[in-house]
Amino acid sequence: MVVIGIGKLAKAAEVRTDTVRYYERLGLLAPPSRTRAGYRSYGTADIERLRFIRRAKSLGFPLDDIRQLLALRADDNARAAAVLTVTRARIAALDTQIRDLHAIAEALSRLADDCPPDAAVSECPILAHLSGLHRHPADSDRR
Amino acid sequence: MVVIGIGKLAKAAEVRTDTVRYYERLGLLAPPSRTRAGYRSYGTADIERLRFIRRAKSLGFPLDDIRQLLALRADDNARAAAVLTVTRARIAALDTQIRDLHAIAEALSRLADDCPPDAAVSECPILAHLSGLHRHPADSDRR
DNA sequence: TTGCACCTTTGACCACGATCCAAGGTCAAG
DNA sequence: CTTGACCTTGGATCGTGGTCAAAGGTGCAA
Numbered sequence: 001m002v003v004i005g006i007g008k009l010a011k012a013a014e015v016r017t018d019t020v021r022y023y024e025r026l027g028l029l030a031p032p033s034r035t036r037a038g039y040r041s042y043g044t045a046d047i048e049r050l051r052f053i054r055r056a057k058s059l060g061f062p063l064d065d066i067r068q069l070l071a072l073r074a075d076d077n078a079r080a081a082a083v084l085t086v087t088r089a090r091i092a093a094l095d096t097q098i099r100d101l102h103a104i105a106e107a108l109s110r111l112a113d114d115c116p117p118d119a120a121v122s123e124c125p126i127l128a129h130l131s132g133l134h135r136h137p138a139d140s141d142r143r
Numbered sequence: 144m145v146v147i148g149i150g151k152l153a154k155a156a157e158v159r160t161d162t163v164r165y166y167e168r169l170g171l172l173a174p175p176s177r178t179r180a181g182y183r184s185y186g187t188a189d190i191e192r193l194r195f196i197r198r199a200k201s202l203g204f205p206l207d208d209i210r211q212l213l214a215l216r217a218d219d220n221a222r223a224a225a226v227l228t229v230t231r232a233r234i235a236a237l238d239t240q241i242r243d244l245h246a247i248a249e250a251l252s253r254l255a256d257d258c259p260p261d262a263a264v265s266e267c268p269i270l271a272h273l274s275g276l277h278r279h280p281a282d283s284d285r286r
Numbered sequence: 287t288t289g290c291a292c293c294t295t296t297g298a299c300c301a302c303g304a305t306c307c308a309a310g311g312t313c314a315a316g
Numbered sequence: 317c318t319t320g321a322c323c324t325t326g327g328a329t330c331g332t333g334g335t336c337a338a339a340g341g342t343g344c345a346a
Contacts, residue, residue, distance in 0.1 A: 007292065017293090018335055026333095037342050039293055048274070055273045060247045063333075073270050080267035081260035087251055087269055094248040098241055104203045105237040108230055117224035124223035126230055127216050130198045131191070150322065160323085161305055169303095180312055182323055206303075 002044050009042045013050035020050070028053060028067055061090055145187050152185045156193035163193070171196060171210055204233060 010017045020040075023029045029049065032040045049070070056066045065086055072078045072086075114125045121127055153160045163183075166172045172192065175183045192213070199209045208229055215221045215229075254269045264270055 005293075016335075019333085021295095022334060035293095035342095037293075039342080051275060052273050055275065057333095059251060059273070060244070069270065069273065072264050073274070075264065078264045079260065080258050080262045080264055080269075083264060083267045083269050084255055084258050084260055087255045087258075091248055091251050091255065094244050094251070098244050098248065101203070101237050101241050101244070105234055105241065108202060108234050108237070112227055112230050112234065115223050115227050115230075117222065117227055119223045121215050121218065121221045121223055121226060124226045126223075126226050127212065130195050130202070130212065131216070132194060132198065148323075159305070162303085164325095165304060178312095178323095180323075182312080200303095 003041050004043070004047075006040045006042065009046055009050065012047045013054065015050060015054065023050075023053065023063075026063060026067070028063060028070065059090075060094060061086075065090060146184050147186070147190075149183045149185065152189055152193065155190045156197065158193060158197065166193070166196065166206075169206060169210070171206060171213065202233075203237060204229075208233060 004012070006017050006020055010020050013020075020029065024031060029046065032042050032046070035041055052070065052073075053063075053066055056069060057063075061069065068086055069083065072082050108126075111126045111129055116123065147155070149160050149163055153163050156163075163172065167174060172189065175185050175189070178184055195213065195216075196206075196209055199212060200206075204212065211229055212226065215225050251269075254272055257268045259266065
């Protein structure tokens with residue numbers, strides 16, 4: 001059985017050694033066995049586990065969710081429905097966030113499109129909006 | 144001229160007094176004049192300014208951008224183009240963020256739709272994906 | 287044996303935008 | 317004159333996910 005140190009593990013999983021220890025503290029990684037000198041020693045399954053965490057992170061799961069997912073993966077009695085619950089909750093959170101950001105981007109785009117670049121800032125509808133004026137001070141000729 | 148203390152200012156602008164002092168430290172609010180006792184004293188223009196900050200924040204501008212926007216608003220020689228530059232940069236950042244989140248949400252939704260709730264976790268395509276298996280271990284009958 | 291890479295721990299620090307706490311000063315009402 | 321609301325400062329804390337530094341021990345090669 002292949003035994004590697006924290007440095008090789010980190011390199012294999014493309015994380016920092018600090019991150020490995022950090023995940024151990026958070027309970028995402030079990031405390032590994034130690035050499036006589038006190039060095040952490042890992043096996044290939046740990047590389048797998050770290051890569052799982054990386055992929056989950058890249059899909060927007062917070063570390064708390066990832067801890068749950070790891071527990072479910074290791075639980076022979078667990079049903080896929082449990083994974084689905086975590087996943088659907090994440091999707092819902094993402095959808096909310098996307099909708100919020102989209103609404104903001106839309107609002108900014110509309111204001112930006114209405115903004116004449118060469119005008120003085122006093123004519124700028126963006127600043128006007130931020131100042132709480134919902135009409136341009138001199139838009140009598142628009143529309 | 145109306146003079147108010149930090150508590151009334153904060154209440155009028157719907158922020159905490161701590162936030163007012165915090166913004167002062169960050170340079171979003173000029174250090175106000177003080178009463179003989181050392182109390183900060185503000186005027187109605189400061190309520191306006193705080194509300195401006197609140198609106199800008201609600202449109203997703205970070206405080207650093209807001210400091211710039213406030214400076215532009217106060218600069219008679221500034222052109223709307225400068226406001227537009229800040230705004231377009233924010234829109235671009237939002238669009239990138241939205242696209243990233245959308246891609247993640249899509250990927251998760253596809254996985255979730257493929258996941259049979261009653262199956263054992265070992266059959267869960269979500270966990271399979273996170274484990275780096277891009278095919279289900281037993282999907283011979285799908286497609 | 288020396289030198290270097292690697293490992294250990296504890297604890298501080300980063301962004302971001304606040305929020306809260308402690309210890310003390312001020313002010314108006316009753 | 318006391319009570320309570322308000323104000324002051326400096327510094328600590330939160331959440332999230334790490335990153336870094338200091339001071340020391342270990343392992344291997346020239």
